[in-house]
Amino acid sequence: MESKIAYLNAELAAVAEREKKREEREKKREEEIAAAKEVENKRYAALQAQLTFLFKSGNILPPCPASSDGSDQEDDENDKSDKESDQGDEE
Template identity: 90%
Template structure:
């Protein structure tokens, strides 16, 4: 017949094993969420449905003569946004 300390040790080992299994299951669920998020962001990025960030200043108003400058700024903003999304998505890969 096992002693009291052996019973306690066995219960402690069972609790540790159960806790490790719970942690592993939680990590698996979290990884699946990130994979799904990555897939969604990749799809949006590749389909072009991600909008660039809104301008933070009001000095980018529509003025005559700087039509080309504005499109250049938008292009740079698109590239910066795409870079940020790509970094975010690859961080969870």
């Protein structure tokens, strides 16, 4: 009976040790994620500052609101003229 108790105590100690190691790994991983996010935020802030500086200094222009949807205005005009010429051909 005492040998079973000793075995179970050893098993409990092993389980507790594994749980402690798992918690340490989780904590380390969370710290790594937080550090990576901090680096990413700093990089974003630096890029934002660079863009703001360039914009204020006049070295770059802000994005055109009409092209912010990804369409090209020249293509739109060409499409209109193509449609008009197609309609003229049909009549």
